Amino acid sequence: MSIDKIIINGAREHNLKNVNLEIPRDKLIVFTGLSGSGKSSLAFDTIYAEGQRRYVESLSSYARMFLGQTDKPDVDNIEGLSPAIAIDQKTTSKNPRSTVGTVTEIYDYLRLLYARVGVPHCPICGREIRRQTVDQIADRVLSLDNGTKIQVLAPVIRGKKGEHKKELERAKKSGFARVRADGIIYDLSEDISLEKNKKHTVEIVVDRLVIKDEIRSRLSDSIETAAKLTGGLVLINVIGGEDLTFSQNYACPEHGASIDELSPRMFSFNNPFGACPKCTGLGVFMKVDPELVIPNKNLSINQGGIKASGWAMEGNSIANMYFAALSQKYGFSLDTPIKDLPDEIVDILLYGTNGEVLTLNRTSAYGKSTLERPFEGVINNLERRYRETGSNWIKEEIQSYMAEIPCDECHGQRLSRESLAVTVGGINIADFCRMSVVQALEFVKGLEEQLSDKEKFIANSIIKGIKS
Secondary structure, three states: OOOOEEEEEEEOOOOOOOEEEEEEOOOOOOOOOOOOOOHHHHHHHHHHHHHHHHHHHOOOHHHHHHHOOOOOOOEEEEEOOOOOOOOOOOOOOOOOOOOHHHHHOHHHHHHHHHHHHOEEEOOOOOOEOEOOOHHHHHHHHHOOOOOOEEEEEEEEEEEEEOOOHHHHHHHHHOOOOEEEEOOEEEEOOOOOOOOOOOEEEEEEEEEEEEOOHHHHHHHHHHHHHHHHHHOOEEEEEEOOOOEEEEEOOEEOOOOOOEEOOOOHHHHOOOOOOOEOOOOOOOOEEEEEOHHHHOOOOOOEOOOOOOOOOOOOOOOOHHHHHHHHHHHHHHOOOOOOEHHHOOHHHHHHHHHOOOOOEEEEEEEEOOEEEEEEEEOOOHHHHHHHHHHHOOOHHHHHHHHOOEEEEEOOOOOOOOEOHHHHOEEEOOEOHHHHHOOOHHHHHHHHHHHHHHOOHHHHHHHHHHHHHHHO
8 A cells, every 4th residue: 555645546426437546645635626527526525435434444333333334435446545534615605794703713702702801981982981870870861851751661682582472471460561572662461472583672661751850769760670670771762762771880971871781792793782783794885986987087978988887878868868958057068078077067977966956858759848857966876776776687787886985884893883992901802803813812812911800710711712
């Protein structure tokens, strides 16, 4: 038997056509080729399968009882083969939210670290924030205008699947009359049906009040009751306004900004509780790029300087009609190179007349007519059609004029501002993820010096996992 190579004779597994091959041992070997050319059949179904079969046959008959029978692959013989291990075979992830950190699961350790020893800060002013008392919450609520109607809610279920019948029954037995489920108020005496396989948010209505000075005592009692039901979380539903979230855990005394109890899902851009609400955790938006709409500014509009879908001049009566009306109203020539047009004219071409009406001269089979309409702009038109169309063909066509731009809410960091306001060792989780592997490892090694004894005790095993 040769010890420096693996010799394969007559491999016929699946689509292999009697393949003979010599592979050097102790080397990293890569099989490449077209889809269906037999790469997996050779690597997994022939070489690995034979190595695994020989390994199983070397075990005792008692051990083989539990491993089952392994069939011999369709091959004449293989020489120089050691027992084989198949580590994994995966195709690349198509999830736009996947990163090296999430695929390798390092990010899972990071989320746990930030949830357990993270230091929350106010997302507005950046100061470290502490837990709120019942009196502080009451003061903030009473600062609302007199006469404002509110509901004190206890969010007992937040974004969890299930019918939640036990929680609803428990609330009913505790004497509460109403709940808000997924934004809809229900009476607990009625039959509340929630879909088992969908995520739901259920909030018990603890009290309904109108803001005035004399309600402080009752408001404080209601806040305390809600906090007991949820472990410190209170929701104030302002009728006709926004919900206010308060926590006995963390809140800014100056701005009143509250952060929920820190949990790993708060640092996941795959979870609505952690993802930036504007870009839903992608960090970027697809926006129409003016450079792709006008690729050659040396051309005039009549020469086809505007290339966007539906706005090229060649044989396009609608484009002709709008551009002719624009040139007449704003006094520019369609034969002037776009680079020589004033900036405000180019802005109108791309982003519209801002409601100002154009007189459009229309010619049809029924004769000539005029229309009075504003112009929405080439870019606004493309983005509206992209949002509204059900045609994949049109979407792909418009995508060719689009480019990714960072989200202006999270600046490409993918998480909500509350999640980004939590730091460990002085940096948030997005800053950590931007480090190189070498920088990240140095940071983690130096992290233990910055933690208190209690934090070290909590984070020790997590940091060990991140390091390894």
